[in-house]
Amino acid sequence: MNIRKLELKDAQLMLEWMHDESVVEKLHTDFSSKTIEDCERFIESSWNDMNNVHLAIASDTDEYMGTVSLKHIENGSAEFAITVRAEAMGKGYSWFGMESIIEKAFNEYALEHVYWCVSRLNERAVRFYDKHNFHEAVDIPNSVKERYADVGNLKWYSVLKGDDFNSRDTVAGCKVIRIKTIPAVNSGELSFFESKNDIPFEIKRIYYISKVPEGVRRGFHAHKELKQLLFCPYGRIQLILENKNGREEIELSDPSIGVIIDQFTWREMLWLQKDSVLCVAASDYYNKEDYVRDYDYFVKCIGR
C-alpha cells in the first residue's frame, strides 16, 4: 500500500464511499448529493492547493482505498482528515494512511502540530484513535473550533512534532515489548534478549525471513500452541494480528521493538520495504501440525 497524488481514475471509488451509508453515517459533512463531476473537480483542485493536501491511500494494485488529508495548513498547524471505503476497513489502510501523512506533515511540510476531531458517537473512529494511543486535546484554539460551531459532542485529538505517536503497548492484545538496546557513540546500537529472563518462554528455535520483495505478504495462519517473539532488525514490515481481541496492525521498523504472540492469533506480514528482515524467536521446534492455515476454521475457533 502507499499514499500518492489523487488521480481522476479514483473518482468512481471516491463516489462509492460518499454514497455508502456505512461509511458516511457519522461524518460531519453530508456527501449524499455529490456526483462524479464533484469528485473529479475535487481531485483536480487537490493538485494545486497550497493550503490543503489530499492524497489517495492506494492498494498494492494501485486501487483507490480512501483519502487522507491535511487541511487548513497555516502557522505550522494542519487539520488531519481521513475516509476509507468500507472495502478498506480492518485491513490496515487507515493506520497506514494516517501514519504516513502525519510523518509527511512533520518531515516534508515542516509542521509542528496536527489536530482533528471526531463525533463521540462515531464509536468506530474513537476506538481507532484511542487504540493508537492518541490523547484527547484540550487546547484547541477557538478559531479552529469555530469551524465546527454547529456540530456538537466532538472529541478533539492532536499530535505534536516529536511525539512518539507510534508507541503502543499491545496489538490485538499481544504485548509490544522494548528489546533492551545499548547505543554506542557513533557506532550504532546493540539489542539483546535472554530466554525466560526477557521474554516469557524458553527459546527453542530462531528463524528469520529475508530477501522478500516489497509488497509481498506472508503468514496467513495461526499457531495452536507455539509462542513467538517477532521483531524486525532491518527495514519496515507491517504485522497484522487477529484474535478474539479483534484485528489490529503494527508497523515493525525499529530493531528495539518486538511483539510477543502467546495466544491463538492469526498473523499476516506485509513487506513495506524490500529486503526487510523478520526475525522470530520461538518457544518450540518446527511442527507443521501446530499450524492452522484455514481462515474460516480459525474464525470459528475464536467464536466470531
Ligand code: T46
Ligand atoms: C510464523 C511467521 C511469522 C521449516 O521447515 N522450519 C521452520 O522453522 C519454519 C518457520 C518454516 N519451515 C518451512 C515451512 C514451509 O515449508 O518453511 C516454509 C515456509 O514457511 P511458512 O510458509 O510457514 O512461512 P511464513 O512466512 O508464512 O510463516 C513463518 C512461520 O512459519 C510462522 O511460524 O509465525 O513466519
